[in-house]
Amino acid sequence: MKQRQIVMVLYSRSSALDSEVVGWATYDGTGKTFHHPGGQDEPPYNTGLEAMLDGWRVIQISQLVPPYPGTEYSTSFLPFEIVLEQLVEVE
Amino acid sequence: MDNLLTTQQMALFVARGFLRFDALVPESINDTVLAAIEAGGEQDGLLIQDSEVHSYSPGTPLSECYVDQPALRQLLDLPSVRGIIQSLVGRDPLFDHHAIHHCPPNQKTAQYIHADSIIDTRTNFDIQLMYYPHEITERMGGTRYVPGSHFRRVNEMAIARYQNIKGQQHVVCPAGTLLVMHHGIWHGGGRNQTENHRYMFKIRLNATEKQVKLWNISDLDEKSVGPKAIFDPDAYLHRDRVQTIFELPEKWFPMDESRLEIVNRIKLWRHLVGDESFDSHYWLSRLENNN
Numbered sequence: 006m007k008q009r010q011i012v013m014v015l016y017s018r019s020s021a022l023d024s025e026v027v028g029w030a031t032y033d034g035t036g037k038t039f040h041h042p043g044g045q046d047e048p049p050y051n052t053g054l055e056a057m058l059d060g061w062r063v064i065q066i067s068q069l070v071p072p073y074p075g076t077e078y079s080t081s082f083l084p085f086e087i088v089l090e091q092l093v094e095v096e
Numbered sequence: 097m098d099n100l101l102t103t104q105q106m107a108l109f110v111a112r113g114f115l116r117f118d119a120l121v122p123e124s125i126n127d128t129v130l131a132a133i134e135a136g137g138e139q140d141g142l143l144i145q146d147s148e149v150h151s152y153s154p155g156t157p158l159s160e161c162y163v164d165q166p167a168l169r170q171l172l173d174l175p176s177v178r179g180i181i182q183s184l185v186g187r188d189p190l191f192d193h194h195a196i197h198h199c200p201p202n203q204k205t206a207q208y209i210h211a212d213s214i215i216d217t218r219t220n221f222d223i224q225l226m227y228y229p230h231e232i233t234e235r236m237g238g239t240r241y242v243p244g245s246h247f248r249r250v251n252e253m254a255i256a257r258y259q260n261i262k263g264q265q266h267v268v269c270p271a272g273t274l275l276v277m278h279h280g281i282w283h284g285g286g287r288n289q290t291e292n293h294r295y296m297f298k299i300r301l302n303a304t305e306k307q308v309k310l311w312n313i314s315d316l317d318e319k320s321v322g323p324k325a326i327f328d329p330d331a332y333l334h335r336d337r338v339q340t341i342f343e344l345p346e347k348w349f350p351m352d353e354s355r356l357e358i359v360n361r362i363k364l365w366r367h368l369v370g371d372e373s374f375d376s377h378y379w380l381s382r383l384e385n386n387n
Contacts, residue, residue, distance in 0.1 A: 014257060019351045027348035030259035041205040041287055042259050043240040043266065078359050081249045083258065084350055 006094040009034040013061060013090070015053050016083040020069055022053035028083050035093050053087040061089035099179025100312035103319040106183065107341040110364050113246030113278040115180070121171055121227065121272035128167040130229040133196060133295050141167030148196055149297065156191045158301060171227065180276055183311035184223050185303040192222060192300035199237065199288035199295075206237060207285035208256035212300075215251040219367045220307055222279040225299045230271045236294045237286025238267030239275065244346035246280035247360035255282060263347035308370040316369070323375040331377065338365065339376040355379060 016028030026048040031040040050056040057063060065088040072079075101115070109115050132139035136147065142165050143150035149168070152161045158181075162169040171177060181189060212224065232238040242261050266286055267275060277283070279300070288294045309316075322339040324331035334340050342361040345354040359379050366374045375381045 016258070016261075018349075024351070027262040027350070028258050028260065030257055039205070040259055042208050042256075042284055043206050043237070043264060043286055045260050046264065048260070048262065078356055079249055080247055080353050080356050080360065082255065083261075083348075084353070 006096070008092045009036075009095050011035065011091045011093060012088065013049065013056065015048070015050065015056065015087045015089065017053055017085045017087060020067070020085050022057070022063070022066070022087060024052060024085075026050060026052060035095050053089070056087075056089055061091055064088050064090050099175045100310075101180060101183035102312055103315045103338065104336050104341070106311045106368065107319070107338040107365070109184070109276075109278065110368065111341050111344065111361050112243040112346070113281040114241065114243065115276045116267075116269075117176070117180070117274045117276070119270040119272045120176055120274045121174065121229075123272065125167055125171050126229040126271045129171070129227075129297065130295065132167065133229070133297075134293070141165060141170075147198070149194060151194060152191050154190070154192055155302075157188050157304075158191050159188050161191045177225075177274065180274070181223070181225075181301065184221075184276070185301050185307065186305040186310055189301040189303055192302050194297065194299040197239075197285060197296040197298060198293065199285055200293060201288060201291045203237070203288045206240070206287035208253055209240070209242070209258055209261075209282050209284040210253045210255060211245075211248075211250050211280055211282055213252070213279065215249055216280060217249060219364060220303060221246075221364075222300055222302050224277045224279060225301070226267075226275040226277065227297045227299075228267065228269055228271065228273045228275075229295060229297065232267055232269050232273075232294065233290065234266070234268050235289045236268075236292070237288045238269065238294070239283055239296060240264055240266050240286050241275075241277070241281055241283035242346075242348070243281075244349065244357060245282035246278040247357060247364075248280070248282070250282075258282075261348050306370075307368055309368070320369075320374070323377050323381065326377045342376045 012032045014030045015026045017024045018027055029048045067086045128141045132142035136144045242264050320338040342358050362376050362380055366372050
């Protein structure tokens with residue numbers, strides 16, 4: 006059996022993994038599902054921790070990086086990203 | 097001019113980055129524009145070449161554009177549309193570019209979310225008029241956009257990874273609807289899952305005059321009451337006041353950035369009212385106390 010990866014990216018409202026998810030994306034390496042932009046108005050999990058309790062493995066979380074001088078009041082990308090995976094056996 | 101935006105509408109535009117006007121454009125113009133787009137070539141009121149509306153040089157005064165395309169000239173000359181444009185970018189803004197956005201039937205995916213053009217650090221802003229000449233149903237996947245995203249400095253498609261953001265809006269609207277957007281707002285074309293073609297016509301405009309008090313300011317003093325101290329209950333009761341509108345977060349704002357977004361709104365409002373002492377609560381006054 007071969008394994009393939011499903012990656013889910015969650016964006017939470019704070020650096021805490023149990024804070025509310027406000028952005029999300031899923032990329033299915035098995036090819037069985039496809040998630041298109043704007044296709045889901047409610048998140049698959051309410052928090053990152055909820056996803057972990059459902060078996061998703063955290064593989065990366067955002068570092069806490071102080072703002073560059075002069076950009077303290079600017080906003081840009083969603084700051085709190087949690088990357089999770091599931092390994093799925095395929096034929 | 098009777099059709100200028102109100103202070104409350106301007107505050108909502110500053111806070112959320114868009115204003116939506118359902119069924120603003122009359123049926124006669126919608127029908128003419130749609131028929132011309134579908135037929136192509138030189139039609140009644142429009143010049144379509146290679147599936148695109150005949151264009152003008154960027155930087156051309158808007159008053160000099162569309163004189164050869166009366167359907168679009170009529171649209172821009174509607175008193176309500178003139179009032180919207182004048183309130184945001186002045187009496188005779190510059191034409192930047194326009195485009196027909198066409199989504200064919202049965203699309204497999206949707207456009208990535210993005211901010212238009214390139215990263216833009218200006219305080220003054222351009223507007224984009226998004227005009228829907230026909231009804232957009234839910235399955236047609238109208239334009240998707242994220243309220244309150246317009247201050248976030250990103251470069252075009254860098255945010256494509258964000259498939260969904262809480263509070264994202266999908267334009268489902270009657271024919272003749274106009275969505276007016278700040279140039280920085282995050283958006284993308286939705287997935288058309290119907291058997292019908294979907295069309296939207298976009299025009300980007302640049303201001304030619306200082307964007308200071310261009311709207312109907314007769315109610316400005318009444319609607320701008322503050323600053324109130326944070327946690328003062330009265331500060332949150334009046335949903336039509338500028339400061340109250342600025343304090344309302346979007347669902348997706350990160351906890352630590354909600355107040356930074358209020359600061360962004362305050363800075364733009366200062367620009368629009370020409371008053372560097374304007375504040376909501378005490379967010380900037382506190383930082384500006386150098387004693």
